[in-house]
Amino acid sequence: MQKAVSLVSLLVLGSVWTLEGVHTLPETLPLPQEDFHLDQFMGRWFEVAVVSTCPHYMQRKRGNPVIVALQLQHVAPQVNFTMTAASVRNGSCQQTSTVYDLTDTPGRFFHRILRFDADVDSFMVETNYDEFALMLLLSTEKPSGTKTTSIKLYSRTVDVTPAVLLNYKTLVRQHGMSDEAVIMNHKKDECAPRELETEPTTQPQISAPKKSKRNVVPPVDSHNI
Ligand SMILES: *[C@@H]1O[C@H](CO)[C@@H](O)[C@H](O)[C@H]1NC(C)=O
Numbered sequence: 590m591q592k593a594v595s596l597v598s599l600l601v602l603g604s605v606w607t608l609e610g611v612h613t614l615p616e617t618l619p620l621p622q623e624d625f626h627l628d629q630f631m632g633r634w635f636e637v638a639v640v641s642t643c644p645h646y647m648q649r650k651r652g653n654p655v656i657v658a659l660q661l662q663h664v665a666p667q668v669n670f671t672m673t674a675a676s677v678r679n680g681s682c683q684q685t686s687t688v689y690d691l692t693d694t695p696g697r698f699f700h701r702i703l704r705f706d707a708d709v710d711s712f713m714v715e716t717n718y719d720e721f722a723l724m725l726l727l728s729t730e731k732p733s734g735t736k737t738t739s740i741k742l743y744s745r746t747v748d749v750t751p752a753v754l755l756n757y758k759t760l761v762r763q764h765g766m767s768d769e770a771v772i773m774n775h776k777k778d779e780c781a782p783r784e785l786e787t788e789p790t791t792q793p794q795i796s797a798p799k800k801s802k803r804n805v806v807p808p809v810d811s812h813n814i
Pocket residue numbers: 666667668669688791
């Protein structure tokens with residue numbers, strides 16, 4: 590048993606070094622869920638609770654605690670997946686997509702936030718795929734070196750059971766945050782993200798008429814939320 594545990598931490602450490610080169614390791618490196626299956630994690634999720642050590646993020650979320658609908662999509666064999674979120678901004682639905690790079694460790698992902706020049710390591714700490722997912726995000730703003738820990742609770746439905754919430758709050762406390770700081774999103778949103786078209790977006794310009802492309806986009810379905 591002890592052997593297995595140390596093997597896992599060696600593997601995780603190994604991937605940190607290959608991924609981040611000379612970057613410093615967080616004091617306690619979270620372990621993603623064992624035997625994680627990416628494809629079962631894809632699809633529709635709702636972001637039902639969030640907590641973060643970043644005061645700006647918390648302030649923004651408190652001001653607008655919307656249950657954001659997320660659409661996760663992995664196109665095999667690509668070594669990344671796309672998370673698309675849709676929310677009402679200024680009276681209209683706006684979509685934002687984030688591409689998460691897969692790492693050598695299943696359940697660990699990496700992306701950059703260009704706006705803040707931040708590197709983000711994400712860890713799928715625990716999920717049962719059809720109900721909830723606990724995601725831990727460690728980000729570092731490169732100019733200042735400021736580190737932020739965020740923990741998000743994703744749910745397949747807009748509601749969560751008390752057991753799932755307890756599980757989430759336990760994780761929050763384990764990472765040194767107060768579960769009283771947790772923001773329960775509750776405002777319903779009026780828009781839902783669409784699945785992305787599966788053709789690669791980086792293809793050299795295909796001179797298809799713009800009109801036909803627009804017709805492919807399915808109407809936004811707001812009835813599911
Ligand atoms: C996703 O990964 C594929 C390789 O698997 C790569 O070609 C593509 O550029 C990546 N997409 C983004 C947006 O990084």
